[in-house]
Amino acid sequence: MAYEAVRIHITGVVQGVGFRPYVYNLAMRHKVSGWVANDGSGVELVAEGWQAAVDGFVAAIRQQAPPLAVIESLTVTPCEPGNYAGFQIRTSVTGQAKTALISPDVATCAHCRGELLEPTDRRYRYPFINCTNCGPRYTIIQDIPYDRRKTTMREFAMCPACQAEYDDPASRRFHAQPNACPVCGPAYVLLDREGRELKPQGQDPPAMAARLIAQGSILAIKGLGGYHLAVNARDEAAVAHLRQRKVREDKPFAVMAGSLAAIQKHCLASAAEVELLTSAAGPIVLLAKGACYDLASSIAPGNPYIGVMLPYAPVHYLLLKAEDVWVMTSGNLADEPIAYQDEDARRRLSAIADYYLIHNRAIHCRADDSVIRIVQDKPYFIRRSRGYVPAPVNLSRELPAVLAVGAELKNTFCLIRGRQAFLSSHTGDLENLPTYQSYLAAIEHLKNLLAVTPEVVAYDLHPEYLSTKYAVALALPGVPVQHHHAHIAAVMAEHHLTGPVIGLAFDGTGYGPDGSLWGGEFLVADLRQYRRAGHLAYMPLPGGAKAIREPWRLAVCLLKELYGQDFAALDIPLTRNLPPGWELVLAAAEKGINTPQTSGAGRLFDAVAALLGIRLQINYEGQAAVELELAARGFRGQVLPYAIQESNGLLVFDYKPLVMTICQGIRRGIACGQLAADFHTTLAAATCEITLRISRVTGLKSVALSGGVFQNITLLTQIIGMLGQYDFSLYLHRQSPPNDGGLALGQAVIAGERSN
Amino acid sequence: MYKAPERILLGHGSGGRLSHDLIKHFILPAFANPVLSELHDGARLTIDGARLAFSTDSYVVKPRFFPGGDIGKLAVCGTVNDLAMCGAEPLYLSAGFIVEEGLPAGELQQIIASMQSAALAAGVAIVTGDTKVVEKGAVDGLYINTAGIGRILPGVDIDARRVKPGQTVIVSGYLGDHAIAVMSERHGLTLPAQIVSDCAPLNKLVRELLTAVPAAVTMLRDPTRGGLATTLNEIAADAGVGIILEENAVPVRPEVQAVCEILGFDPLYLANEGKVIVIVEKEYNEQVLAIMRQNALAGSACIIGTVTEKPPGQVALKTMVGGLRLVDMLAGEQLPRIC
């Protein structure tokens, strides 16, 4: 039998996931010698031995991989034998192409959990326990290749015991870069408001922190990707207190439960939801409240859903007992970004937190908790961040290096490298100065981690987006991309569609090339071009952004249009109690003072919510639409009258008959929930009819759905149900959010295709 | 990268980012000279040892008469104020009229009288002029151009390059009055309370200030078109500094605030015609405020913010709840950015 040698190169998520020890152990088992090392693009190894042994070894690598690894390519080339004595793990080779994939952060694995709670283990109750299968990754990485000295763990020199594990190929902690223990690693301390350290007798800081929560205190807890603010979710007074201090009136809080059993006590969780909750990413999952739900009512007021997650960092297991449920909301004030730097957190959270549970390992990259709901048994992102970033979206073909700068709110940006699109973690609202600054820093950081030098910058058409202004000022060729085209292209990219498709892009408002604000759009789009084929009728937005915060303005304008000057005599709750200033608002709308026109579907939801008296002013983005959807629950909607006008080859959804019928319904005393359900069903029916008519003319059968309005599951499932009766292929977002958090992906792909 | 527009749009005259780009990429390169490149409200010149300020401005306001003023008063005050912002005592003005055929002669007479009384109030003389009449439709009624020269006060050096972190931003009074007064008149709106333009000559106020404490003041600007936000952005960009404003310190009349709430305007972006932003060395804060408040035009002068190192070239507002909101220069008009 021949003695042979091969050189193997593997790319994908293969660094920081225990790949080299796994290769080492395989080499031992198959009796091959050689070496393995990380390089800038993945893992490189040389194996030599008798032909059968080498073949078996290569086959084993192809067949199985460590749990967190994702192999994207594996190439085997024969080489000269080096007559190695044994198999060696070599230190990382630097200076190579930096194209290795960085793993997202991973929730604490079952092994580590066991050790954490085992009194005889040397890491008993050690809140930084981790191994090659779990622990921090993206949030601590400063540079690549992934190596301890390029993470924020470099501050901590390993003790002999940790070093021995790190060097032992048989150990689960072999080359686990964040490896640490109570002797050598980072530690938590508990501080009071004034920054004085509390040193509880016979208790560790997490145990003491848990007691303070039980007593009703608000704690700021430094975790993996930032700070949380925590209170006991069963303590109504504490939750109300947190709301008030955080200046957050109605927006629901997410909770963390100590165990799956605790979640199932309060919420309904399907198999797909349980799988997501317990996944390595550990996101917040939106669940329906169950019959026995009894958490503080101010957590998610009036909302049948609640965002729930399980412990994902070791400290969470020390804080929450199995039956505990805590509010765990991002550590910030109102619309600010989540705090992740200690000084900053202490300053910004001082008016909110009673105590701080902090540690001395720096968070290099901020990462908010991801938020997902299950739609049709598959994950549907609301916010994509910790646990998912920086995993790429794989594209159908290679594209030029593009930086796409994203939208204004819920901003994420995107970088393309080859066949992969890297969507950044949730940045937030750019108008906020700290957010804007972290946005600039995050762009530079991701460019560096991916070793990408953008050749093209893609941005939204909206001239006032701060992202647009940033992009235009760069010394790069720019590709402006229409907002809704980008939304649709994001879905297309995820599903490797090259188009053309019928795109339904429903959101609040996005800049249209005609200077109006689009947002209820039927596009015929491919990855380069689009054509507007239909839209919702325009309505005035008197006061601009003010009208988005005060939906009553839209309702009053609609009433005036429908009923003329006499609308105020119409006997419905809204006209009985018109908000002050309504005459001036109408005058402004009539004269076009600060009154853009919009076809935004989100605005139609707002107007109807106000007409029904559900919400006249909002306290968080999308609130009126959320509450209109909630009102419709439990009612079977009917299709009310509507019209579709054809003008200049465009199909326009004319909702005047619908709004008029709703007004009549209100006067006849029909339940608000019934009318809310009818609204959803009618909008779905009109959407379906317009889609069918476009399909008839174009022959297109693929339909992509995107935009923030499709976070409305009632509308989404009705449209899917109606279109499902025809032979359409429907495509939803599965890897990026339908809201503006996914916009950059679409911008990037369009710009890439256009400059290809 | 800058892309030249195919056509000039209204937005290019809005005073925001588009106007800036137009000036930067079309006008400056053509006329390039060291005086122009300073891009102040007026040019600062030295002629035979005399330090002079020279400025021009055209007025196209609609409507021509509004509560608190008219196009004539505006044309005089505007140029007087531009000269004052250079640290100068305005001396002589020119007046050019472009009149649409058919304009009632009485109206023109009234406007000219208003110009004369504004010139008297400011202590300047209108010493030269020009009149053109164009056919109906070529202009909208009446446009006025004024230019003026003045003498820069001794010991005074108003220059963005002197604006440094730690200095204080002071404004002479309530913001937005002029814009709301003109807008309500233009559209015939019925407002809850009458709002009067603040149109006034600021040269006496500036003279009092600069004579008392010439070294205290590093920068003067009148926040006209584009308002406080745009003017401060220009200062921040020119000086390479940041400016942090305190939301609860920015003076806005309750009645103006109320109208802004309803119409969705941000008072920070509304035009003023009788207000001055003064940037001063911190140790002079109280002295400057005391001097300003003695003048009837600045009775409500107050500190609204500070010059900071970061963010360079940007302006931010510390909000009531404690957040920091970027107050950017608008590219065009205020359009919702919420999706």
Ligand SMILES: [Fe+3]
């Ligand atoms: Fe959008």
Ligand SMILES: [Mg+2]
């Ligand atoms: Mg001027």
Ligand SMILES: [Zn+2]
């Ligand atoms: Zn582990």
Ligand SMILES: [Zn+2]
């Ligand atoms: Zn150790």
